[in-house]
Amino acid sequence: FCALAVLARASGTEPESTAALLRDRALADTTAYRLVESLTTDVGARPAGSAADGAAVAWAVARFHALGYDKVYTEPVTFPVWRRVAESASVTGPVPRRLLITALGGSVGSGGPLQADVIAFEDVQALQAASPAAVQGRIVLLTRRMARRADGSGYAAVLPMRSAAASIAARKGARALLIRSLGTDNNRLPHTGSVVYEGGAAIPAAAVSGPDTDLLERLLRGTRPVEVRLDIEVDTGARYTSYNVIGEITGREPTREVVMMGAHLDSWDLGTGAVDDGFGVAVTMAAGAMIKAAHQVPARTVRVVLFANEENGFDGAQAYAARHAADRASHRIAVESDWGAGRIYALRHVPADPVLTGRLARVLQPLGIALDGAEGVPGPDVAFVAKRGAPWAQLAQDAADLFDHHHSANDTLDKIDPAALRQNVAAYAAFAWLMAN
Amino acid sequence: FCALAVLARASGTEPESTAALLRDRALADTTAYRLVESLTTDVGARPAGSAADGAAVAWAVARFHALGYDKVYTEPVTFPVWRRVAESASVTGPVPRRLLITALGGSVGSGGPLQADVIAFEDVQALQAASPAAVQGRIVLLTRRMARRADGSGYAAVLPMRSAAASIAARKGARALLIRSLGTDNNRLPHTGSVVYEGGAAIPAAAVSGPDTDLLERLLRGTRPVEVRLDIEVDTGARYTSYNVIGEITGREPTREVVMMGAHLDSWDLGTGAVDDGFGVAVTMAAGAMIKAAHQVPARTVRVVLFANEENGFDGAQAYAARHAADRASHRIAVESDWGAGRIYALRHVPADPVLTGRLARVLQPLGIALDGAEGVPGPDVAFVAKRGAPWAQLAQDAADLFDHHHSANDTLDKIDPAALRQNVAAYAAFAWLMAN
Ligand SMILES: [Zn+2]
Ligand SMILES: [Zn+2]
Ligand SMILES: [Zn+2]
Ligand SMILES: [Zn+2]
Known part of the structure; x- marks a missing residue:
C-alpha cells in the first residue's frame, strides 16, 4: 500500500485523483472476495436471532479490526425471534x-x-x-x-x-x-x-x-x-439481542458529518447469504479498508454500518436511525449495498453541487457508471435514516439475475462474480472518498 | 388426419414423400407435449418398484390404446426394489x-x-x-x-x-x-x-x-x-414385478423384422422424470401415433417399447433382449430416445444402403439433422439387443443443457422446449417410416 500512498502524493492530494487511485487499486484487490468467502464459509447462513447471528457479529468485529479500521463498535438491537x-x-x-x-x-x-x-x-x-x-x-x-x-x-x-x-x-x-x-x-x-x-x-x-x-x-x-x-x-416468542456492527475510518475533522456506507449482516436461513447480503458486507468493509490503506486521512469520518435483522423486521436500521439521526455528527450521505451481486451502472440522488457531481462523473465513468439523473431509491436500511432527513444516494446495480437465487438455498458464494464485486468496491471507495473530502 | 391421407395419396405413396409428410405433420402436432404433460402431472416421479411405477404402466397402456395403436401388451420384469x-x-x-x-x-x-x-x-x-x-x-x-x-x-x-x-x-x-x-x-x-x-x-x-x-x-x-x-x-429386500409396455402399429408384412423405437418409463424419484425420460416416452409414442394416423399401413411393424427400470438396473432392457432377440420377427433397426430434451442434430449408424441413406438424408435435412458419418452409440436399453446383434441407430441430440437438471429434483416439465420436442417427433416418425418401408 506504500506505492499507492506515494502515487497519491505524486499526483496531488486533490480528492479526484485520490478517488481515481482508490478506484484503480480496488479493481485489482481481492479483499472483498476474501471477506465474503470467509463469511459464507466460516459463518454461513446467519438468520437473525440464531447462534450464527452471534457468530456473524463476532466475525464482523474481528474483520473490522483486522482491516485496520480506527474505531470498531457495536450497538445493541433487540427483536423477537422467528x-x-x-x-x-x-x-x-x-x-x-x-x-x-x-x-x-x-x-x-x-x-x-x-x-x-x-x-x-x-x-x-x-x-x-x-x-x-x-x-x-x-x-x-x-x-x-x-x-x-x-x-x-x-x-x-x-x-x-x-x-x-x-x-x-x-x-x-x-x-x-x-x-x-x-x-x-x-x-x-x-x-x-x-x-x-x-x-x-x-x-x-x-x-x-x-x-x-x-x-x-x-x-x-x-x-x-x-x-x-x-x-x-x-x-x-423469544427475544434476542443482536448488534449493528460499525467500523469507522476517523476523519481529520471529526465534528463534521459522516459518510455512511451500509449493508446488512443477517441473512435468511436457506442459503448462505452470499449475495444477500454478504456481497454488500464485503463491498462496504473493503471500500472502507481501501480508504484506510491509502494512508491519507479523509476530511470526514467514513462509517461502515452492518445492520442487524434487515430481513425479518429492519430492527437494526430502526435502532440506528433512532440513535443517530440527531447526532451532532449526522450524515453527509448514506448509501447501501443490498441489491444483488451485479455491476453498478448508475449513481443517483447525489447533492446538487456541480463541482462534486463533475468529480463523481469523471471518476465513475471508467467503471461504466453514469449519473443518469434518475430519482433512485435508498437501500432498505438507509431508508430509515433517509426518512428522518439524512441525505442518501444510490449506486444502482444490474439486478437481472438477482431473483434467480434471492432468498433461496441457491444464495451461495458461486453466484458472485469476483470482477463485478471488485467493480462495486471501486465505486464505493471512490464515491466515499469524494463525499468525505 | 384425412387431409394428410389425401395429400399422401396425391403425392404418391413412395416412402420418401410419406416420410416428409409425417415429418411436417409432426412439426405442427401437440400429441407429444400432451403426453409428457400428462405423465408428469398425473403420474409424476415413477421410481422402479414404487406405487407410481404401477400407475405409469397403467397410464402407458391406456395411452397406447387411446392413440390407436393396433396392439398393446405388457411383458413382466421382476427386480429387487431400492x-x-x-x-x-x-x-x-x-x-x-x-x-x-x-x-x-x-x-x-x-x-x-x-x-x-x-x-x-x-x-x-x-x-x-x-x-x-x-x-x-x-x-x-x-x-x-x-x-x-x-x-x-x-x-x-x-x-x-x-x-x-x-x-x-x-x-x-x-x-x-x-x-x-x-x-x-x-x-x-x-x-x-x-x-x-x-x-x-x-x-x-x-x-x-x-x-x-x-x-x-x-x-x-x-x-x-x-x-x-x-x-x-x-x-x-423386496422384489417387484413391473412391465415393459409395448405398442405396435401392425405392418402389412408382419413376418418381417420390426422397427423398434424405445424409451424408458421409469424415472428417478427426485424430479418428475420429464426430461429423463418422459421426453423419450412422448417422442416415441407420438411418432408411432403419427404413423398410425397417416392411414397408410407400413410394410413392417413399428414397435414402441417403454422399458421398465432403466435407471436402477436395466432390468426391462435385459428382459426384452432375452425375450425378443431370437424372435422370428427380429429387428430391422432399434433406436432409443433417452438423452435429454435437446434437438436432434445427427443420425448415425444406419444400414449402408445408398437408396435408404439418400432418402433419410433428404427427409431429415430440413430438420437440421445430418448423416454425419460418426459411429454413434445405441441408447442404454437398446444396447442390450444391440449386444445380441440387433441393428441399431442413433438420433443424436444436443445435450449441452441436459446435465443441468439430469437426475435431480429439477427434472420437471418446464425444462422441455415444445418446439424441440416436436422436432424430435418429426425425426422419429420420418425415420421409422423410412425404415419400415
Ligand atoms: Zn438484503
Ligand atoms: Zn433479502
Ligand atoms: Zn434415461
Ligand atoms: Zn437417467
Missing part, C-alpha cells in the same frame, strides 16, 4: 405428489398438519375481488410470475403476494396462503422472505417453488378438486 | 453447516448416523492411488467437476465417480463415499443415479450439490479436520 423448525407440503388429491415449499419469514405455524382444497388467484387484486364464500376454509394459492428486469422492478410488482396477501386471505376465511416463489428461476428451490400480518389476521404462509406452482396450476385445470396438506412448525 | 427413505448430512466441525445431499440409487444405508473426517480426492484415479492408511475410517469425497459439452461427453468422464468409486473406497476402509453431483449446474439440488458395488464392497454413497461441494472444498483448505455426519436410510 425460527423455521419444519415445513412440508404435499398434494393429497387427485394424485399424491410432494411439493417443495418454504415458510415465509414471520409465518405462524399450522399447529400440525392442515388439509384443505386449493383455490387459485393470479394476484392480490384477484384475491381482493373474490367473495369470502369462495375462499372460506380453503388454501389460497397466488400464481403470478415475476418478470425479469435489469433494474429488478419485477420484484415490486409481486411483493404484495408475499407481504400483504396472507392477511387479506385470512380475513376472507382462508386457512393458509401459498404463493408462487418471488423469483425469476425455474428451480425447485422455494424463495422465502417476510410476511407482514395486518391487524392480527394471521394464517400460515409459504412460498412454493416455480415448477411446483406450475404443477398445482396444471392439476387445478382438471375437473377434480386439488387438496393440499401443509405442515409448518415455527418457533417464536 | 427405495430412498431418509437422507441428511451436515458438517459438524470445524463449523456446523447443513449439506444438501442425496443417496445414490442402490446405496446401502448408514445404519443410523455415521460421523467421520473427510478426505478429498479429485477423481477415481487419485482415490485409487491413495494409501489405505489415509482413507481408513474416513468419508471419501470426490470433487471433480463435470464439463459442459454439446454431445454430453462430460458425463462419461465423471461417471466412474458415481458408479465405481464406492467399492474402491470401501476396499481401502472408507466408511462412506460422497461425490460432487454429476451435473453442469450450480444449484443446491444434488443429482442421484445408480452406484454399482463390486464384490460386496459396499459403503453408503451419496451425491452432494455443487455449491455444497464447493463449501467442503473451502473448509478442507483450512487447517482443521472437516467432520461430516451422514444419515442414510433405505428400504431394500
Whole structure:
C-alpha cells in the first residue's frame, strides 16, 4: 500500500485523483472476495436471532479490526425471534405428489398438519375481488410470475403476494396462503422472505417453488378438486439481542458529518447469504479498508454500518436511525449495498453541487457508471435514516439475475462474480472518498 | 388426419414423400407435449418398484390404446426394489453447516448416523492411488467437476465417480463415499443415479450439490479436520414385478423384422422424470401415433417399447433382449430416445444402403439433422439387443443443457422446449417410416 500512498502524493492530494487511485487499486484487490468467502464459509447462513447471528457479529468485529479500521463498535438491537423448525407440503388429491415449499419469514405455524382444497388467484387484486364464500376454509394459492428486469422492478410488482396477501386471505376465511416463489428461476428451490400480518389476521404462509406452482396450476385445470396438506412448525416468542456492527475510518475533522456506507449482516436461513447480503458486507468493509490503506486521512469520518435483522423486521436500521439521526455528527450521505451481486451502472440522488457531481462523473465513468439523473431509491436500511432527513444516494446495480437465487438455498458464494464485486468496491471507495473530502 | 391421407395419396405413396409428410405433420402436432404433460402431472416421479411405477404402466397402456395403436401388451420384469427413505448430512466441525445431499440409487444405508473426517480426492484415479492408511475410517469425497459439452461427453468422464468409486473406497476402509453431483449446474439440488458395488464392497454413497461441494472444498483448505455426519436410510429386500409396455402399429408384412423405437418409463424419484425420460416416452409414442394416423399401413411393424427400470438396473432392457432377440420377427433397426430434451442434430449408424441413406438424408435435412458419418452409440436399453446383434441407430441430440437438471429434483416439465420436442417427433416418425418401408 506504500506505492499507492506515494502515487497519491505524486499526483496531488486533490480528492479526484485520490478517488481515481482508490478506484484503480480496488479493481485489482481481492479483499472483498476474501471477506465474503470467509463469511459464507466460516459463518454461513446467519438468520437473525440464531447462534450464527452471534457468530456473524463476532466475525464482523474481528474483520473490522483486522482491516485496520480506527474505531470498531457495536450497538445493541433487540427483536423477537422467528425460527423455521419444519415445513412440508404435499398434494393429497387427485394424485399424491410432494411439493417443495418454504415458510415465509414471520409465518405462524399450522399447529400440525392442515388439509384443505386449493383455490387459485393470479394476484392480490384477484384475491381482493373474490367473495369470502369462495375462499372460506380453503388454501389460497397466488400464481403470478415475476418478470425479469435489469433494474429488478419485477420484484415490486409481486411483493404484495408475499407481504400483504396472507392477511387479506385470512380475513376472507382462508386457512393458509401459498404463493408462487418471488423469483425469476425455474428451480425447485422455494424463495422465502417476510410476511407482514395486518391487524392480527394471521394464517400460515409459504412460498412454493416455480415448477411446483406450475404443477398445482396444471392439476387445478382438471375437473377434480386439488387438496393440499401443509405442515409448518415455527418457533417464536423469544427475544434476542443482536448488534449493528460499525467500523469507522476517523476523519481529520471529526465534528463534521459522516459518510455512511451500509449493508446488512443477517441473512435468511436457506442459503448462505452470499449475495444477500454478504456481497454488500464485503463491498462496504473493503471500500472502507481501501480508504484506510491509502494512508491519507479523509476530511470526514467514513462509517461502515452492518445492520442487524434487515430481513425479518429492519430492527437494526430502526435502532440506528433512532440513535443517530440527531447526532451532532449526522450524515453527509448514506448509501447501501443490498441489491444483488451485479455491476453498478448508475449513481443517483447525489447533492446538487456541480463541482462534486463533475468529480463523481469523471471518476465513475471508467467503471461504466453514469449519473443518469434518475430519482433512485435508498437501500432498505438507509431508508430509515433517509426518512428522518439524512441525505442518501444510490449506486444502482444490474439486478437481472438477482431473483434467480434471492432468498433461496441457491444464495451461495458461486453466484458472485469476483470482477463485478471488485467493480462495486471501486465505486464505493471512490464515491466515499469524494463525499468525505 | 384425412387431409394428410389425401395429400399422401396425391403425392404418391413412395416412402420418401410419406416420410416428409409425417415429418411436417409432426412439426405442427401437440400429441407429444400432451403426453409428457400428462405423465408428469398425473403420474409424476415413477421410481422402479414404487406405487407410481404401477400407475405409469397403467397410464402407458391406456395411452397406447387411446392413440390407436393396433396392439398393446405388457411383458413382466421382476427386480429387487431400492427405495430412498431418509437422507441428511451436515458438517459438524470445524463449523456446523447443513449439506444438501442425496443417496445414490442402490446405496446401502448408514445404519443410523455415521460421523467421520473427510478426505478429498479429485477423481477415481487419485482415490485409487491413495494409501489405505489415509482413507481408513474416513468419508471419501470426490470433487471433480463435470464439463459442459454439446454431445454430453462430460458425463462419461465423471461417471466412474458415481458408479465405481464406492467399492474402491470401501476396499481401502472408507466408511462412506460422497461425490460432487454429476451435473453442469450450480444449484443446491444434488443429482442421484445408480452406484454399482463390486464384490460386496459396499459403503453408503451419496451425491452432494455443487455449491455444497464447493463449501467442503473451502473448509478442507483450512487447517482443521472437516467432520461430516451422514444419515442414510433405505428400504431394500423386496422384489417387484413391473412391465415393459409395448405398442405396435401392425405392418402389412408382419413376418418381417420390426422397427423398434424405445424409451424408458421409469424415472428417478427426485424430479418428475420429464426430461429423463418422459421426453423419450412422448417422442416415441407420438411418432408411432403419427404413423398410425397417416392411414397408410407400413410394410413392417413399428414397435414402441417403454422399458421398465432403466435407471436402477436395466432390468426391462435385459428382459426384452432375452425375450425378443431370437424372435422370428427380429429387428430391422432399434433406436432409443433417452438423452435429454435437446434437438436432434445427427443420425448415425444406419444400414449402408445408398437408396435408404439418400432418402433419410433428404427427409431429415430440413430438420437440421445430418448423416454425419460418426459411429454413434445405441441408447442404454437398446444396447442390450444391440449386444445380441440387433441393428441399431442413433438420433443424436444436443445435450449441452441436459446435465443441468439430469437426475435431480429439477427434472420437471418446464425444462422441455415444445418446439424441440416436436422436432424430435418429426425425426422419429420420418425415420421409422423410412425404415419400415
Ligand atoms: Zn438484503
Ligand atoms: Zn433479502
Ligand atoms: Zn434415461
Ligand atoms: Zn437417467
